[in-house]
Amino acid sequence: MDTRGRTLLAKIWDQHVIARVSDDTDLLHVDRHLLHDLGGSRGLIDLKSRNIPVHNPELTFATPDHAISTASGRAGTIKTGQELLAALRTETSASGIRLFDLDQPGQGIVHVIGPELGLSLPGCLIVCGDSHTCTHGGLGALAFGIGSSELAHVLATQTIIQRRPKTMRVTFDGRLPFGVTAKDLILALIGHVGTAGGTGYAVEYAGSAIRDMPIEGRLTICNLSVELGAKMGLIAPDDATFDYICGRPYAPQGDMWERAVVAWRMLQSDGDAVFDREVSIDVAAIIPQITWGTSPEHVLGVDGRIPDPADIADPARRSAVEIALDYMGLEPGAPIAGTPVDWVFIGSCTNSRLSDLRAAAEIARGRKVAPGVRAWVVPGSETVRRDAMAEGLDKIFTDAGFEWREPGCSMCLAANGETVPPGQRSVSTSNRNFIGRQGPRARTHLASPAMAVAAAVSGAIADVRTMER
């Protein structure tokens, strides 16, 4: 028997093995399967056409988020979005799957509601047909995105076949400097290791900066795991995690809660656990980040200059930078700060939770969105929306000239038709600055919520550290 220390990943993984299907591949039990409007009904229809029932509807949960309008009253939901919502309602009802429908507490971006409802728990294996499922790893869950075929497999069998990933530990040590957030930490990491740096790995985030970080920040960190190529990212659960989960609607209660916490305290990498790769980041050296290009690895500090292809020797890298700068309409060598913006989007499974909105409102309070800029705030869930309104955050935003909207994915991926117009420049708190991501020919700069507000009120990319109170 191997007596070496085990990683957090190995501990959770081993608890879910139903059968070994080859040397490095296992059949794993799925504890939570989350469905959304984009692919949920298709999977259920596929299964129905094969006369296969849903294996465990009670472990499956659904909500519409991707294709619905976030306008008041859901006005203007595109026809396909309406069809997908209708199909999700019909098919979840037919299969006995709990649906958190529009205007109900529980509806929202699937990666916001899982943690919020207590569906996502430490040690839980969670899948969803969405690559940002890695978000739930912030609670110590093993969570990852799957494709449509795998989704049908999970519905039919409540299992998934997975190859054991390599392990990487990223240690963030130090205290977050003024103006620096979870989003800045993870963007800086992606800039450091690249968008393929985590491919084939499950990443565990550790270190004093992670231990000190509130849960919602940890969700943001894990959310961007897939942008460094890692399908899974996770953080060992601790007292802060348990405090966050306790009392949530689907969390265990009473004696079961006590039992669960005892089990969850075991979910930590052993001191002598060996990782396939280790990366250390000194948090104190990080400044607020902003992307300049068309990949999340195209990122720099807000005091930085846009790269100049002339300085890059490697032809492939030079060509990639040239293509990105051409698409983004940026001048090589110019400071990134001061670049005029047309749109600001605060939302997405990365940065739409209550703490994100509070951080944004803190900068927005008493200021005004610059003339010519359209700025949206799209809360991550119905509960976030109501909680924020109870604190008056909506009023702070609308007084400052932001639009306060209904919960959903919205302009993060523009599946619902809410797009940044062609050629226009957006600062967005979302997770991808890919070509066409926020709409055909839209230009996206990723940043934290506070940095997004700084851009909105300045009319240009700006350093939030000059604005914080």
Place this chain on the structure above:
Amino acid sequence: MAQPFTKLTAIAAPIMRTNVDTDIIISINRMIGNSVRGSLGKWAFGSLRYLPDGSDNPEFILNREPYRAAEILVTGPNFGCGSSREAAVWALQEMGVRAIIGSGFGDIFFANCFQNGILPVVLDKATIDGLAAEIEASQGAGRLSVDLQEQTVTSPSGVRHVFEIDPRRRAGLLEGLDEISLTLRREHEIRAFQASDRAARPWIHFAGQSE
């Protein structure tokens, strides 16, 4: 059930950009809806393939002969990074692609390929660059061969490169196995696991209830 893949000799198109993400492969607005399959091929690589007025972009390789008929793509690093959308694979499949050869792929895209009978082959970057150069030098005339039984890629000039592949996935592609049916044969194991897990971790199985 995926179609089997055994051996293929075909036109190959090098698409050597770094980080070709799934949004580039298929735009979200072309893939949403439950009845899009069958209409995705014409929208693959839409932002590269078409000019803003909708006409073909003559610069894009898949708009040029003989690459229009490519069944193999030779790709730059981190092809298929980004989202989990299986429509990215469907779109490539619908435009005739059967194999993709690159130095690395997005993890979820890679898994989705196997589910659809598309073979993703990983070779080192120098080999990929060499294959792309050889194809370009022949202006696309040189055919690539991919043999899954032998686990080889043969360049137009006849150089054989051996590739590694997970034996389980190889078998699945060769036989076109249906994973759901295979797993359902393990139903008794799944039920046994759940029965013991209900005792060990009741909070997973009885969400929101106290004992």
